[in-house]
Amino acid sequence: MSNELEFLSQRVAKGRLTRRDFLGRAAALGVTATVANSMLAAAARAEGPVKGGMLKAGLQGGESSNVLDPALNLSQVNFNFGKCWGELLVELAPDGSLEHRIAESIGSSDDAKVWTMKIRKGVEFHDGKSVTPEDVVATLERHADEASKSAALGILSGIDSMKASGDEAIITLKEANADFPYLMADYHLVIQPNGGKDNPNAGISAGPYKVTVDEPGVRYGGEKFANYWQGDKLGHADQVEIIVINDPTARTAALQGGQVNMVNRVEPKIVDLIKRVPGVTVQTASGRGFYPFNMFCDTAPFDNNDLRMALKLAMDREELLEKILRGYGTVGNDFPINEAYPLFSTDIELRKFDPEKAAELYKKSGHSGSILLRTSDVAFPGAVDAAQLYQQSCAKAGITIEIKREPGDGYWSEVWNKQPFSLSYWGGRATQDQMYSTAYVSSADWNDTRWKRPEFDKMVATARGELDQDKRKAMYRDMAEIMRDEGGLIVPFFNQYIDASGKGVQGWVANPAQEMCNGHALVRCWLEA
Numbered sequence: 001m002s003n004e005l006e007f008l009s010q011r012v013a014k015g016r017l018t019r020r021d022f023l024g025r026a027a028a029l030g031v032t033a034t035v036a037n038s039m040l041a042a043a044a045r046a047e048g049p050v051k052g053g054m055l056k057a058g059l060q061g062g063e064s065s066n067v068l069d070p071a072l073n074l075s076q077v078n079f080n081f082g083k084c085w086g087e088l089l090v091e092l093a094p095d096g097s098l099e100h101r102i103a104e105s106i107g108s109s110d111d112a113k114v115w116t117m118k119i120r121k122g123v124e125f126h127d128g129k130s131v132t133p134e135d136v137v138a139t140l141e142r143h144a145d146e147a148s149k150s151a152a153l154g155i156l157s158g159i160d161s162m163k164a165s166g167d168e169a170i171i172t173l174k175e176a177n178a179d180f181p182y183l184m185a186d187y188h189l190v191i192q193p194n195g196g197k198d199n200p201n202a203g204i205s206a207g208p209y210k211v212t213v214d215e216p217g218v219r220y221g222g223e224k225f226a227n228y229w230q231g232d233k234l235g236h237a238d239q240v241e242i243i244v245i246n247d248p249t250a251r252t253a254a255l256q257g258g259q260v261n262m263v264n265r266v267e268p269k270i271v272d273l274i275k276r277v278p279g280v281t282v283q284t285a286s287g288r289g290f291y292p293f294n295m296f297c298d299t300a301p302f303d304n305n306d307l308r309m310a311l312k313l314a315m316d317r318e319e320l321l322e323k324i325l326r327g328y329g330t331v332g333n334d335f336p337i338n339e340a341y342p343l344f345s346t347d348i349e350l351r352k353f354d355p356e357k358a359a360e361l362y363k364k365s366g367h368s369g370s371i372l373l374r375t376s377d378v379a380f381p382g383a384v385d386a387a388q389l390y391q392q393s394c395a396k397a398g399i400t401i402e403i404k405r406e407p408g409d410g411y412w413s414e415v416w417n418k419q420p421f422s423l424s425y426w427g428g429r430a431t432q433d434q435m436y437s438t439a440y441v442s443s444a445d446w447n448d449t450r451w452k453r454p455e456f457d458k459m460v461a462t463a464r465g466e467l468d469q470d471k472r473k474a475m476y477r478d479m480a481e482i483m484r485d486e487g488g489l490i491v492p493f494f495n496q497y498i499d500a501s502g503k504g505v506q507g508w509v510a511n512p513a514q515e516m517c518n519g520h521a522l523v524r525c526w527l528e529a
Helices: 002-013 019-028 033-047 076-085 133-143 248-256 268-275 305-313 317-325 355-365 383-395 411-415 432-439 454-465 469-486
Strands: 054-059 090-092 098-100 103-108 114-119 159-165 168-173 209-215 219-224 239-244 281-290 293-295 329-331 371-375 401-405 421-423 493-501
Touching: 002 019, 002 033, 019 033, 054 076, 054 248, 076 209, 076 219, 076 239, 098 103, 114 133, 133 159, 133 168, 209 239, 268 281, 268 493, 293 305, 305 355, 305 469, 317 329, 317 383, 317 493, 371 383, 383 401, 383 421, 432 454, 454 469
Parallel strands: 054 239, 371 401, 371 421
Antiparallel strands: 090 098, 103 114, 114 168, 159 168, 209 219, 219 239, 281 493, 293 421, 329 493
């Protein structure tokens, strides 16, 4: 029986037998649909990617105000589309290692202050020009400039100087940083001609697809770049398309109806239903992503740490994990790091729901009246329900939360990082230093809690330059406790990424770094023949 099904699965992979006929034969032989589909997937992988056609994704996280400038990528649609047309120096592999892209190799001086990146020859931009070390340096210069408003500004603040020399880009740091190569995997650092200084919104880089459609808040499209430096290794479809579908019900319906081949942000409460849809596969990955409640520490009433602590203690994290994520995640502890990161300390006390202590601190803060919390469906799956559950747990501590439900279009440009108390999401970063440097040092453009402590900034810089891993781990533990007890971040849980692919989609490789195969689903996947 096994030999017969293996033979038939190979015929399906070669396009000589329909999937329906194979599943019918498998059922007749007493083989479950799960086992039969696994055999088809294995046969497809053995046969190799199928070339051609169009892959479509229906994604949440697009707005009419979006631009192509990688420096300003702040939601899922731009993130995923950027991985189609953009190319980085390095990428984060599923196992946490670095894949070298435009940077053929990266080496450092013994003190980890001078880093030399050999730039790969033969890499071509979509406009026909060759990628040079000068383009790399110009890219880093632009993102390190405060005027660019780049989200990568914080992680580049440690650079003292940079220059192009021959086929190399040489970066000199102010202090040692053993994690420097991982910083170059930040998805904002797309290498562009002259660094994007001339036209950052041109959508020109060296990725597998050229931009053909740019309709912000509606749809995006790309066609296979004939001179892509990796040839057919990535980018199997002739065309890719992203349709912005912010509504979760509409997004699910589009996948079920075959209008799209894959979707992001499947709501945990419907996962079991989605699993029953023929041809649909739920794709999950655990990692470093978290769904925070952000308070501006420089804005009343959140400039009072007693009030911030009261709001932290008034959260029932276990209830939120159970009812919102349905177990697809782990409880958070009010700092942005979990066990998925190297050098994580497991002995930090986990914050518990304590309405009596919350009430005491709330009274001590002197605040009275309601507190406005802004949320939206696009903040994270179940964000509106999460706000309502939080409202109920705060009431047990005598704290009145007023909820304002904001529209999805404009949430990331007008609410997140603009309003003093709102829900958000973070995809995590490759290292602890990168996470802290991106959002929690005083100079970070994406400091979405406005927590600005010079002493904390010094701790981040010191830990970055410490090459003794035991000492560095102890420093990160101290930093976590300070942020947990003083910061403006409430982290109820770390989430799993829950995406879904439709009938015939092959090549999916889960990556804990980010959703949708770290944004590469449209690039890595293909459709069965």
